[in-house]
Amino acid sequence: MANPPRDTGPAGLRATARLQFHAGFTLDDAVPLVPYLAQLGISHLYASPILKARPGSMHGYDIVDHNQINPELGGEPALRRLVAALTDAGLGLIIDIVPNHMGVGGADNAWWLDVLEWGRQSPYAGFFDIDWDPPDRALANRMLAPFLGAPYGEVLASGDLKLQFDAADGRFHAQYFEHRFPIAPQHYHHILQASGDPRLADSALEFGRTGLRDRALAREQAAALRAALAARAATPDGGAGIAAALAAHDATTEDGRRALHRLLERQHYRLAWWRAAADEINWRRFFDITSLAGLRVEEPEVFDATHDLVLKLYAEGVVDGMRIDHVDGLADPRGYCRKLYRRMQAVRPDREPMIWVEKILAPFETLRTDWSVDGTTGYDFMDEASGVLHDPAGEAPLTALWAEQTGRSPLFEEEAKQARRQILRDNLASELNATAAALKRVAARDLATRDFTLTGLRRALVEVLVHFPVYRLYISTGGRSAEDKRILDWALAGARRTVRAADRPLIELLDAWLGGDPPRSLPPVLRRDRLAAAVRFQQLSAPVAAKSVEDTAFYRYGRLISRNEVGSDPARFAVQPAGFHGAARARVKNFPRALLATATHDHKRGEDVRARLAVLSELHGEWTAAVQRWSRLNAPLRRDLPDGAAPGMSAQLMLYQTLVGAWPLGLAPEDEPGVVAFLERVAAWQEKALREAKRRTEWAVPNAEYETACQEFITAIMAPDRASRMRAEIAAFASRIAPAGAINSLSQTLLRCTAPGVPDLYQGTEFWDFSLVDPDNRRPVDWTARRAALDDAVPVATLLQYWDDGRIKQAVIARTLAHRAAQPALFAAGDYQPVLVEGPLAAHVLAFLRTHRGRAALTVVTRLPATILKDSSLPLLPAAEWSGTDLRLPASWQARHWRDALTGEGLRAQGDRLPVGQVLAQLPVALLEVG
DSSP: OOOOOOOOSGGGOOOEEEEOOBTTBOHHHHGGGHHHHHHHTOOEEEEOOOEEESTTOSSOOSEEEEEEEOGGGTHHHHHHHHHHHHHHHTOEEEEEEOOSEEEOSTTOOHHHHHHHHHGGGSTTTTTBOBOSSOSSGGGTTOEEEEEESSOHHHHHHHTOEEEEEETTTTEEEEEETTEEEEOOGGGHHHHHTTSSOHHHHHHHHHHHHHTTSOHHHHHHHHHHHHHHHHHHHTSHHHHHHHHHHHHTTOTTSHHHHHHHHHHHHTSSEEEEEGGGHHHHOOBOEETTEEEEEEBOTTSHHHHHHHHHHHHHHHHTTSOOEEEETTGGGSSOHHHHHHHHHHHHHHHOTTSOOOEEEOOOOOTTOOOOTTSOOOEESSHHHHHHHHHTTSOGGGHHHHHHHHHHHHOSOSOHHHHHHHHHHHHHHHTSHHHHHHHHHHHHHHHHTSTTTTTSOHHHHHHHHHHHHHTOOSSOOOOBTTBOOHHHHHHHHHHHHHHHHHSOGGGHHHHHHHHIIIIISOGGGSOHHHHHHHHHHHHHHHHHHHHHHIIIIITTGGGTOOSOGGGOSTTOOTTOOOOOHHHHHHHHHHHHHHOTTOEEOSOOTTOSBOHHHHHHHGGGGTSHHHHHHHHHHHHHHHGGGSEEETTEEESOHHHHHHHHHHHHHHOOTTOOTTOHHHHHHHHHHHHHHHHHHHHHHTSSOOSSSOOHHHHHHHHHHHHHHTOGGGIIIIIHHHHHHHHHHHHHHHHHHHHHHHHHHHSSSEEEEETTTTSOOOOBSTTGGGOOOOHHHHHHHHHHOOOHHHHHHTGGGSHHHHHHHHHHHHHHHHSHHHHHHOEEEEOEEESTTGGGEEEEEEEETTEEEEEEEEOSOHHHHTTOSSSOOOGGGGTTOEEEOOGGGSSOEEEETTTOOEEEOBTTEEEHHHHTSSSSEEEEEEO
């Protein structure tokens, strides 16, 4: 059979499939999956980061070499083998690139090690976002290296920190487990004085006197010194001298400890306990992760060094598009994206570049349209598709249940503000200090403001960040936009309400300094300082939002955890159909190639867990009664601890939702091995959830007693001897809502595959996805079962009878993507038109038309199914129940013959009406095409 025509550019973009690569699943492991992905209807494989990462990385975002394909994935030969297979199947490749940060620590990042060795003299010193002149003068011209597992003095005394010599290249370094800290060559003579070998000591001493006068000469002389040391070390006398020098710096002896300490204090870094990072670190990190150092990709040489390989691969046609990780971490996201677009265009002028950005949008926020990108990676759509399946009527009663049971605020905003204060105090204090210091430099430039203190600026800054409603602004050399002003005005208004009265003048100054004054009206030095402060502010507000909202408040507020998802605002309980339609029409206009995701490697819970939990918004009365009963039943099983009962009620309510939402289909409560395996996953989720909440335990200081009590609570309430009560009730409730949850899942699936944009499939989620937060959502996928199911080609009406095995979901995806392949222009360039639904069950249907040059596709999905499905075990409402509910077709599409692309069934409109009972007779969703 001839190969399919290969168009892997924008015109051939139909659907993507995300795969997570690591040492246990390499690029070669993906090759056998390519025919399956092609058969499923995928046009582009969407790969997790493939550049060389830290050894053993399970995600690839800790890149240590931008000019090498990860050897653990098979290296460049494996990449080219995969691309050859993709090409043969007519598929393209999209890669995930990471311009914001690199993996540091360890002994793998050559750029980072060079900066540790040479300090500001390193050619890579400007690659990382290091403040060489911080307010703490003890760190002037030095970097904090907070990689020690205990306070410096303890580590030094323990002997775990060792001076070592690499005989292969003549370098000295301090070794601490996997971490390597190079010794600056100008200080080798301090080491070799104890060698007893004059030839070793004299050559090092000469370099120590002269080696810093010229950077190029210094590196040349250092190379010569190392070569001489390596050669000398290979001789018996030289080897003995090196051994004597190392022994003189052995920290297990008092003299050695003093010598090693003196040596380390001379370096371009200061070794420190990892906990010191939160307060003192003087270089930008990814969020609060010290093993990921921020890059200054806004600098031309850094951009070139980090993009040479990926642009080469793009120029060769190996790569067809790029996904930008954490774009909000960059100094200038707009400038970066536009530059990347131009570079891609330059190296491949026959192809329009395809770029997507990982970007969290607030409900009222839209992606800027002047970035030269195709859209986001789909968190916004994930929120819309899930939100429209939630019943707004459940908001008030579930809010009341949460407040009554937990005693916490009913408002998510209150939890988020408290979390922001905590994160700024405990996790990002050093980044806050650096931003305040940048603002202090601005203040010092003006006699009218120089008396405003660093402490006062810090207090004002905290209040602005506490009330900040989005991830960041996009202030540039041109100032700020009207949208930026609107967002900042919101935050400043909130800050005025909570800031100390004495600090209110600072709020007005922040307004001016953060892009408020026209840049051209300012002297160059002041303009530079203000822009630097604005960049600092923007690169702080994004991690504050991520750490406080997604990684803290999401785990504290559990009114309905299906709305606690990346890209969602738990304060927005549901999305009305009009809101869904409005977002879709905007996407047609501005970002028709945006990715549409419903599951990702970062999701908090699987797409089908969320779909099942959405049912609780409809059955809020039943859920309230169940939670109240379970809370009473399990109260004796909570353990009293000095800081309160364990688990707390917030954790307990979120646990009940997790048990019901993720309970595996078909798992019987008496299936002991199955229940134990499930509860192990739940316990792992709970440990992460408790630590992320940062209330009574956290990653930095785990509270073992509390965590153990919470673990024992799960075991106790789900113990076999309680199977007649709790375990059976959990299983029964999960079974009760599972059919309605399956309808929600199929609706969500069809919405993703037919709405404006490009559907994105996360690995394995073509079957039911009842995963929990990572690493649970990155478990190995049973590809054999998925390939076999697709090959069987069983009619969907038959599959619906066996819906719990997940094949029905895969079939809906495959048939819908086949329709997209047959009508590419319709879905790529088609208009979007909401379809009116009338009748007694109109609120339970969502429908829209995609139209293009005489062709049309009509998507119809069931929403809010639980109250109309009642106790049915099949995820389908009998056709008679839809009686009197009709779709009202636009004039140009009336009296037409239609065919369901999912079932093959035909039907004819009755004038301007299509009876929903006919449309949804075989499935709870339909994709109609003009017959």
